[in-house]
Amino acid sequence: MKAYNLLVFILLMNTCLMEAQVKKSKSSGFYQLSFVALDGTKVNFSDFKGKSVLIVNTASKCGYTPQYADLQRLSEQYGDKLVVIGFPSNDFGKQEPGTNGEIALFCRENYGVRFLMMEKSSVKGDQKNKVYQWLTDKSKNGWNTEEPKWNFCKYLVDSNGKLVKFFPSKVKPLSEEITSLL
Numbered sequence: 001m002k003a004y005n006l007l008v009f010i011l012l013m014n015t016c017l018m019e020a021q022v023k024k025s026k027s028s029g030f031y032q033l034s035f036v037a038l039d040g041t042k043v044n045f046s047d048f049k050g051k052s053v054l055i056v057n058t059a060s061k062c063g064y065t066p067q068y069a070d071l072q073r074l075s076e077q078y079g080d081k082l083v084v085i086g087f088p089s090n091d092f093g094k095q096e097p098g099t100n101g102e103i104a105l106f107c108r109e110n111y112g113v114r115f116l117m118m119e120k121s122s123v124k125g126d127q128k129n130k131v132y133q134w135l136t137d138k139s140k141n142g143w144n145t146e147e148p149k150w151n152f153c154k155y156l157v158d159s160n161g162k163l164v165k166f167f168p169s170k171v172k173p174l175s176e177e178i179t180s181l182l
Contacts, residue, residue: 029134029140029141029161030045030053030134030141030157030161030162030163031045031046031048031049031161032045032046033045033130033131033134035118035119035129035130035131036118036119037116037117037118037119038088038100038101038103038104038117038118038119039104040100040119043116043118045131045161048083049159049161050159051081051082051083051159052078052081052082052083052156052157052158052159052181052182053082053083053084053085053156053157054071054074054082054083054084054085054154054155054156054157054173054178055085055087055131055135055154055155055156055157056071056084056085056086056087056152056153056154056155056173057086057087057088057089057091057123057132057148057151057152057153058086058087058088058089058096058117058151058152059088059089059090059092059093059095059096059151059152060088060095060096060098060103060106060107061095061096061097062092062093062095062096062150062151062152064150064151064152064169065151065152066111067152067172067173068086068107068110068111068113069111069112070172070173070174071084071086071113071115071173072084072111072112072113072114072115073173073174074173074174074178074179075114075115077174078179078182081159081182082182083115083116084115084116084173085115085116085117085118086107086113086115086116086117086118087117087118087121087123087129087131087132088100088103088117088118088119088120088121089120089121089122089123089124089148089151090120090122091122091123091124091125091148092148092150092151093151095151096120096151098120099120100119100120103117103120104117118131123147123148124147124148125147128147132147132148135155135163141163142162142163143163144163144166146166148169149168149169150168150169151169152169153166153167153168153169154166154167154171154173154178155167156178156181158181164181165181
């Protein structure tokens with residue numbers, strides 16, 4: 001009987017450990033992502049552990065393009081606890097026609113952008129990059145299926161790698177809607 005009780009105890013403990021590992025892997029999926037920056041370097045999202053991350057699909061020829069300035073200010077004001085990442089995309093109205101080099105130059109010269117900018121890629125549909133696949137797949141992020149509907153949509157990931165909020169283009173980077181969650 002003691003051997004049977006011990007076996008049951010071991011099986012229960014093993015089951016608990018397996019459940020904990022499954023929960024951990026689901027919640028840490030964000031930190032398993034990586035992408036290539038405009039300068040060609042690989043960026044591992046695991047480097048962002050402990051900070052919130054605001055991911056924004058950007059474009060240089062859009063009515064919302066001036067948000068670059070506020071994204072830079074947000075990055076400067078909250079840099080100790082926030083990483084801002086821009087994902088240039090030509091998905092909406094062909095408003096990001098430039099090369100990676102042209103995009104980097106435009107952002108730096110016109111808006112003083114120093115926050116992290118990734119290489120140009122798709123953020124919607126069948127061609128969307130793997131970061132946006134994670135952001136828009138409920139089975140990966142836990143709740144969201146909403147793709148960007150236009151340039152400068154924003155996704156906020158908390159300091160534990162959990163997607164917490166989607167913001168449409170019209171929400172300004174320095175709005176209380178965003179800053180209150182940092």
